[in-house]
Amino acid sequence: MTSFAVLASGTGSNFEAIADAVQSGRLAAKLVGVVSDVPDAGVLAKARLRGITTAVVPREKDRAAHDRKILQALDALPGGRPRFLVLAGYMRVMTSTLIQAFRADRYSRIVNIHPSLLPAFPGVAGYAQAYAHGAKIAGVTVHLVDEGLDSGPICAQGAFSISECESVHEVEDLGKELEHRLYPETLSWILPEKFKLEERETASVRRLCVRPI
């Protein structure tokens, strides 16, 4: 079974959805630990309650140095460095130190969930951006991580109507519900690497697209 660790900065509702999926057998993979850059992040308490190994690597200015310490924490998890790193609300852009450490042939074994239909609304507060733009549809993207900002190959997306929403909170609630279904489901074919990469080209850009096999 593929081993993976979760890297998270926040409350950890996606972590819980993933851990539930592992526990119930819907996600056949081994969750070996949770690492956070925020010492009092809710995700840590949730992981400890489940008896999952945790580690804290407090943020520091030098992002490459921080990433090297995260890598050390991952290497110290039971079984050593996991095969995959799953980001679940990790609020820092990674340096190539970490991305290269999880490098496969043409992609990195790092997965992220982003609260928008990428490539729309990269960066922070995807749901708030969609709401503030008066978008009628919002969504969620699961993607592999590359050196850019929310720019890696897209694995899966889900969308929902927000035309009736009257606050960002309503959008967030709908979004989180979708995230908690989409992330474990997508990880169930990403972690065993049951996908292929296709290169597609527009006039100016070449991109890698992920397709389940």
Ligand code: GRF
């Ligand atoms: C989610 O909205 C996710 O899409 C984004 O960060 C948030 C994390 O929420 N990357 P939680 O900590 O899993 O509740």
